[in-house]
Amino acid sequence: MRVSTNNMFYSGRDHMNSMQGDLVDSYEKMSLQKRVVKPSDDPVAASQILALKTRKDIIEQYNKNADAADTNLSLTDNTLKGINDALIRVKELAIQLGSDQYQPKQIKSAATEIKQLFEHIKSLMNTQDSSDTYIFGGSSGDKPAYDRTTLLFQGDAVRQRVRIGDDTFLAMNTSGTQAFENLTLTGVGGVALNTINSATLGANYPNNILGALQYLVDSTGNGTGTIVNKEAIRFSIDNVEAAAQQVNLAQSEAGARQNTIKGMKATNELFAEFSTKRISDLEDLDFPKAWSKLQQQELSLNSSQMLFSRIQGMSLFNFLR
């Protein structure tokens, strides 16, 4: 075939151009260490990567939620344990006070200790978390869960739920309603406690742990040990026992939720790991393969350059002198 001079020039030039284009592409991918830099590099993989990254992000957010819930529940668990311990001590003291062998001095010190434990439990029930939210207040955690004078619950029964799995919500709080309220309490003569008027409160005793304790404290002369109503103390022992049981129940329920979190987190992490691997499979560069391709391209460019200069040097005019 007849070949024009420009043709020889252009085909050499174009070939070198396209080689250089391929090389730049290879350099870019090698330097970013990615196989898919732009969607057009592999459209299906690009959209899968996007979906997987989103999925992974969502799962990781579930785990962050789970961690936050876990922290909350640990605080709840510890606080409930503290309250339970205090209640057990109150019960011991009440049993001692209820017995007939106690000396006035012992009575006084036991009554004082009960009063102190009462205050301690009050404080625990108004525990705040790191962001100053009252943990037993339900969705009204911005104000104290219990009014320290009226002993009434200020919060609500809302479960604050966070998502820890696609279809799994987990309550990260225990409301005072569940842990401390709605107890069946009785006073002297088997009368419901919330129908008995408290001189200290200026109102009926509330149906909660604090009501039970206030009744006990009142029956020891408000912590002074001067008047001791043994009959009321005996009823209080049962009341405190009931309160301790409810707290105990709430504590173990919180523990159960922490177990759920552990299980869910393990599942989530497994998926996150799988996604990471899958993303890497789709997106990351196969280095040895890319390297040998690069070398091949460089070699090819080199040889075209050599050929070009050879062919361009050949002309009949060189011989016409």
Place this chain on the structure above:
Amino acid sequence: MDLLRIGLTGLQTSRTNLNVTGHNVSNINTDGYSRQRTEQLTNTPLYKGYGAKGTGAHIQSVQRIVDDFITRQVRIDTSRLHYSKEFLQNLNELDNLVSGQSTSMSSAFENFFKAVQSATQKPLLKSDRELIITSAKDIVRRFSAINNKLNDQNTTINDKIRISSNKVNKLASDIAQLNKDIYEGYMKGNNNPPNDLLDLREERLRELSEIVDVQTVLQDGMQMNVTIGNGQPIVVGSSAYKLQAVAGRADATRTDINLVGKKDTLEVINKNITGGQLGSLLRYREEVLDKSFDKLGRLALVFANEVNRQHARGVDLNDQPGGDLFKDINSPDLMRTRIKPVGGKNKNAGGELTVEITNTSVLQASEYKLMVQDGKFVVRSLDGKLLDYKSLPNNSGTLDFSDTLGFRINVPGVGMEGDNWLVMPTRFGTEQIKTEISDINKLALRGIGSPKTNTGTASFSYIEGQFGPVTPFGSQITYTVAGGVETFNLVDNRGNAITPAPTITRNGNRLTFSGVPAAHSFTVEFKGVPKSGDKWILEGKTGQSAANNIAAVQRDKTINSGTGMGSSLIEAYAEYVELIGNTTNSYKVSYKTNDSVLKQTLKLQSSVSGVNMDEEAANIIKFQQAYQAAAQVMATAQTIFNAVLSIKG
């Protein structure tokens, strides 16, 4: 004397041959040049007794070596290459844009929903609330960055259309002039071809084929009539038509191409322009750019609308129902932008039409034509397919296409037979999304929560509400069934009756409470089935059930759920990315193919018409030797003559 004359003809033909060879060598780098050859013939012989006696040679004509089929193929392949080249260039910009970490919408959406989820952990934490607002602003910023980029591309396309139209005009008038010159050239050259002018005209046609598809018809063997696109005449003989790039008729931001007729009439010929750079620009604008505006616009609209819807069902820290977190997608100023009059008798007398988006689950990323036909308002797709129609008494009221197209059109008593409008529900979504809230206290993250003890599946949310200074938050909605009678009530956080007792009105799944305890009035709605003894609590300030509902928008199938299986926001974005990737990829392939096809054709053309230096060098030697030989013939003639003269008597 014969020999001398014969020698002379040899000298002359060899000289002309050398001249033509020199012309070839000189024009080796001239674009569009075809090598030339002489057509050399013997002179008319003299007839003698022994027969014909040769009288030397002469040059009949100088011819270009061309193959008209190849020339035409070059034009076709050039158009194809420039079509795919322009398309690819524009696509590459989008390809880079949608994949960039800082411009990708998917990571912006993720960050927003992450922030909302974090706020469910600690709803009062200021930093988390701030993060919701900054990430919402980031979403707006990214949509606006994409919008700017798309707008830039549109502006560039408009510029390119204008420049290309001007180029077409220049080339067309050049070709018309060349037609005239060529005609004259034939006349002057005794009907021999004016080679270099022919080359020039072919080169201009090739240049024209870079811009648009070109077809040619040779008239009387000399002048070339040219049509572009699918048969639009641009050069007829020695006169040329003109194109004009003007602001679009339906949409001023989209440049139209007009053909200036003989009496300065204007006609939009966008549809007739195919192939080449210009055809590519028009097609890209329609198929990719405007689709991108629509697809991403829909994403912005649906996102803003869904988040607003959930946010409105919450209550903020100022005890107010959640306001718009993003600008209401049906604000009057936005509804007006979605429809524009295109033509007809009664452009917009009597007020403007507005488009209200009412059903995002069927809303398509499309644009429509609305026209008055036979007294009815008819909606068609841009390519003319009938989609829906409604009649409207007095042309005043609402055309409700909510179920089929996802929007309503409000018509204020306008529209005459033949009027038509362009409806663009989603075109401006990326541009119009804005955040409305920057005060963290106005984030409505609390709603209506439930205690552990509920056994039914009902969940409640606010529909609307007004809350006075003594708030009802913390109160419980209770539900009891006794003797088949359902009773809803509102009691305080400890279960005690509220005085004065609120008035409760039930309407289906909606309950309205008023006078709670005073100056309150709010409506709630429930989904699911309540069981007797269940309670729901109006959440206090650390409530976060509304935040959970906003976070759920991330995974909800909010797009196209009314017409198919539906996609979440991020899935829809991934589908768009895949579409751009796929299209870019296929144009990469077609660009490469067209490039090598054109190179092949050019090689073929060059092998026929191109100059080869070695060949010309050989020709120089050949014609030089012929010249020398002819000179020798003349010398011989002189020697013979001298021999005769030297004979002295």
